[in-house]
Amino acid sequence: MTTEKTPDTLRSSRWFAPDDLRSFGHRSRMMQLGYAEEDFRGKPVIGILNTWSELNSCHGHFPERVQDVKRGVLAAGGFPVEMPALSVDESFTKPTSMLYRNMLAMETEEMIRSHPLDGVVLMGGCDKTTPGLVMGAVTAGVPMIFLPAGPMLRGHYKGRILGSGSDGWKYWDERRAGNVSDEEWLGIQGGIARSVGTCMTMGTASTMTAIADAMGLTLPGASSIPAADSGHKRMGSACGRRIVEMVWEDLTPEKIITAAAVRNAAIVAMATGCSTNAVVHLIAMARRAGVALTLDDLDTLGRVTPLIANVRPSGKDYLMEDFYYAGGLLALMKQIEERLDTSVTGVTGKPLSEALATAEVYNDDVIRALSNPVYHQGSLALLRGNLCPDGAVIKPAACDPKFHVHEGPALVFDSYPEMKAAIDDEDLDVTSDTVLVLRNAGPKGGPGMPEWGMLPIPKALIRRGYRDMLRISDARMSGTSYGACVLHVAPESFVGGPLALLKTGDIVRMDLPNRSLNMLVDEAELARRRAAWSPPEQRFQRGWGYMFSQHVTQADKGCDFDYLERGFGKAAGEPDIF
Structure with missing residues (x-):
């Protein structure tokens, strides 16, 4: 281990070392908590940011896992402190946990900046906790390691x-x-959900922890370990030991999250059959690190990266537990090693090539060879056209191929309640060619871009045996979802994007091979509709929702806040008042 830091240059020493009144107060309050001065002074102080709550079943094991992390920190000579962070649970938060991802990012950044922390272990996994924690920690800039919650056992x-x-x-x-x-x-x-842990399909949770893993932010392969496996405990302790070493090495996020690391993460995401939500979160994470990732970059990689993880919903047969026993993420990365930059270094400080050297596939039906992919291209595709000039996203492998080129009349809903009321009407005027459209469900319109994009199949069609149809929205959908769903239409309808001009009966045409999505309405008619359009009333008049609505960017920019993006202005930097 190369040591760059000394006890005197630790960040926490600014709080605890000086012989002045304020440091006297800091040391006194630590003693009030029952610690002796030798417990914390001159040692790396490690913040354990824990997104546990009693309403977050994905993180139900985190109180126990904190103890494993602490054991590792203490063994390595550090001083661990647990700090609760916003849980952002997926199952219960309404209207959507996405409304609070940026709140977690802000909380993470400010907790790190304002406290005597030399490094942090980020405990997350449930969908928005991974990007939220990473975004905040990247901006804060201290050494960090991500501890993924791990998938639950098979249902x-x-x-x-x-x-x-x-x-x-x-x-x-x-x-x-x-x-x-x-x-x-x-x-x-x-x-269907019989243990702690995140969804055991390749949904958003497993997608985002795999992305963090492939980006080098976890111990290699940590994202694959099931939450209930004893190996997960050992991984927690190893995270504690390693973060102390990272502090001494001064291994900060900007040394890890490079353009090459982001590209690796995007390639791995495509090969896993990732959630469509990966687009929004990966772009936001990359932009926080100063990497200019775009939708077009992701589409380019998606065209040439085969999907090789046979895991639901893009795969047909297996779940994350099977993926782990088949070799896990390192085995998948081994299969596509020639496409990755293996010189990058992650939290271990060692090149990726070293982690892949001993990786092995144990079941080649779960983790396929490049010559036998689940789908010939990657998980996601970008569409553009007069309905989505700034882009829209679809998951080709998870929808019926007959919809890859489709033309049909639109049935437009202006709100989720309107759609929900109509969809169970057995006399609804709808055919299998109809294109269901939900609008006013984007970042500002939802609010927060809820997971409403997998519109239910109308009961009138279900009764006749149909289970898929083309659906379009400016919303997101659950990463566990499937079907011919076009999502993240940008700009969203709520701010006057072209989706706001579509009318029931207009013909919509999607051509997936040519990456296009258009309404077959002439420009003169669209101009008339645009002139007649008026913006809806804002969803929020005060509080967090108002702040969110004023500053959230569109889906193609990652839905971060404009004032949190790199380059917006000068950061406050380290606290200078002690």
Whole structure:
């Protein structure tokens, strides 16, 4: 280990070392907590930012895991302090946890900046906690390591293996069709999520922890370990030991999150069958680190990166537990090693090539070879056209190929309640060619860009055996979702994007091979509609929602706040009043 720091140059020493009145107060308050001066002075103080709550089932094991991290920090000669952070749970937060991702990022940044922390362990995993924690810690700039929550165990019901989220959507359609009884529905409900941990499909949680892993922000391969596995405990302790070493080495985020590391993460995301939400979060994380990642960059990589993780929902057969036992993320990265920059160094301080040297695939149906992919291209595709001049996103491998080129009449809904009321009307005037459209559900319109983009199939079509149709929105969808869903339409309709001008009955055409999405309406008519359009009333008049609405960027820019992006202005820097 190369040592760049000394006890006197530790950041925490500014709080604890001087012989003055304020440092006397700092040391006194630590003694008030029961610590002797030798416990904390001259040692790396490690903040453990814990996004646990009793309403976040994904993080139900974090109180125990904190103790594992502390054990590792103490073993390495550091001083651990747990600091609760906003949980941003996915299941219960309304209207969407995405409304609070930036709040977590701000809280993380300010907690680090304002406290005597030399390094941090970021404990997250549930969808928005990974990007929120990383975005804030990157801006704060102290050594950091991400501890992924890990996926839950496989779901089970009557001999069937269930995948959280994905099978929920599947069986809900069957229940709406009258094919699932009350007893079966209760059994599925109890069997689909049977341990702590994040969704065990390749949803947003596993996508984002894999991205953090591939970017070098976790211990190599840590994202694959199931939450309930004893290896997860050992990984927690190892995170504690390693962050202390990183402080002495002064291994800060800007030395890890380079353009090459971001590109590696994007390639890995495509190969895993990543959630569409990866687009918004990866762009935001990259921009915080000063890497100018764009939708076009992601589409370019998606065109040439085969999907090789046979994990639901893009894959057909397996779940994250199977992925782990097949070799995990390092094995997948080994399969695409020639496409990655293996000279990059992550939190270990060692090149990626070293971590991949011993990686091995143990089941080549779960983690496929490049010659036998699940899908010939990557997970995501970017569309542009007069409906989405700044882009829209679709997951080609997760939808019926017959919709890859599709033309049909639009059925437009202006709100989620309007859509929900209509969708179960068995007399709804809809065919399998109809294009369902939901608008006013973007970053400002949702508010917060909720996961409403996987619009339910109308009951009138479910009764006739249909399970997919083309759907378009400026919303997001759950990473566990599937289907012919076009998402993240930008600019959003709420701010006057072209989606606001679409009318029921207009013909919409999607050409996925040519990456286009258009409404077949002439420019003169669109100009008339644009002149007649008036902006809706703002969703919030005060508080966090008002701040969010005033400053959130559009989906193609990552939905960060404009004033938090690099280059907006000079940061406050380190506290200088002690």
